[in-house]
Amino acid sequence: MNNGFIATGEQLLSRVSKAVEQHPRKLTALIAALLFGGGGFAAASLDTSEPLPDDFVVREVLEAVQPLPVQEQVQSLDVHSFNLFRTEATRASDTVESLLARLGVDDPAAASFLRREPTFRTQLLGRAGRNVTIETTQQHALSKLTARWAPQDDGTFKRLVVERVGDGRFQSRVEAAPLTAATRLASATIRSSLFAAADEARIPDPVVVQIADIFSSDIDFERQLRAGDRFNVVYEALEADGEPMRTGRVLSVEFVNKGKTHQAMWFQEPGRKGGYYDLDGKSLESSYLSSPMEFSRVTSSFKMRFHPILHQWKAHLGTDYGGAIGTPVRSVGDGVVEFAGVQNGFGNVVIVRHNATDETLYAHLSRIDVRRGQTIAQGQRVGALGQTGWATGPHLHFEFRVNGVHKNPQLIARRNDAVTLSAEAKPGFERLARAMKVQLAAAGTATAVASAD
Known part of the structure; x- marks a missing residue:
């Protein structure tokens, strides 16, 4: 069938090229493409304002398509299975039944096992704020339960894993793993109080306490804060399997109080105790904390x-x-x-x-x-x-x-320790200070964009 439109790719290109050569001015667009394979078809539209060449023949081709039987498709869906995942935070008033109900688990065998599981009872029941992740079948039977907590401030966390190993049978294990540090950027503007501003910006309270301690020699946080004061902060979040467990150290912070900007960053010189400095290298370390209580x-x-x-x-x-x-x-x-x-x-x-x-x-x-x-x-x-x-x-x-x-x-509490950087440490400090300036600026910019949205 080489006398019709159905032709090889070389024949089609040859005809198009010939038409272009014969009608260089009249033919403004002549592009056609047919793709056959797996039922696919694509064609570019033609400009039909000018007549096509006489030898350009177009034929219509029709082909019947037989769909798959509907019953086979339904059977395929019936044999397909999927698992459901959900995470909830524990409450101090939780029982095994109430926690599983919030997680969407309907499994009496799992509830019976968890009531007897000692780690689950001591580390989750009666303790608020611990995240529990479950995996269930589409019938809401428990396949796996995972809970994480950090019992000590030693850089590690515990992981409780409960898994189904048979029909109605479960087993549990407790694993230990190191926390990983992730960097978080945040910014807040004070309207009523420091902690209210932090809550609005979803900044953890321990970060605010550190900020108050860092600038305790320069800012009276009880008497000198004004509406419109603001701060940008870069801090560590310690995570377990990607889940935030607790906050770490404030890495850098910028606080604008009554129009004056105060900046600080953490730096540890090799062989010496780390501390906070302004971005010019002056120590901000105080001999004593400003308060014997974090929230007071x-x-x-x-x-x-x-x-x-x-x-x-x-x-x-x-x-x-x-x-x-x-x-x-x-x-x-x-x-x-x-x-x-x-x-x-x-x-x-x-x-x-x-x-x-x-x-x-x-x-x-x-x-x-x-x-x-x-x-x-x-x-x-x-x-x-x-x-x-x-x-x-x-x-x-x-x-x-x-x-x-x-x-x-x-x-x-406002007395400062006279800590100075050594000459060897200054180049490293200056490199870090430049990076921290960029991060603090990014923290303020990101918040401004979010507010505008």
């Missing part, structure tokens, strides 16, 4: 006051922080525990000796978590806020003494 409010400062129990005016030789009973209390600096026990009106007390001149006192504790003679680090937990001793309500009484003389703790 000052209820009574270092001044004369009318004593609520003695009913007389008396010098208040420390700072009181309000909070809920059980709120963690931390040491504001490195040191050695000089006293851990009960002291008259102070109730449960911890005293930490920081150096030859400085010591701090933490009173009215509901619990003591250190022992006398123990060496502790800055930020380490020493106990929990309480109402022991002469206390009209739950609070922490905190004192700072220098050579036995009481000092205003909020002023002492």
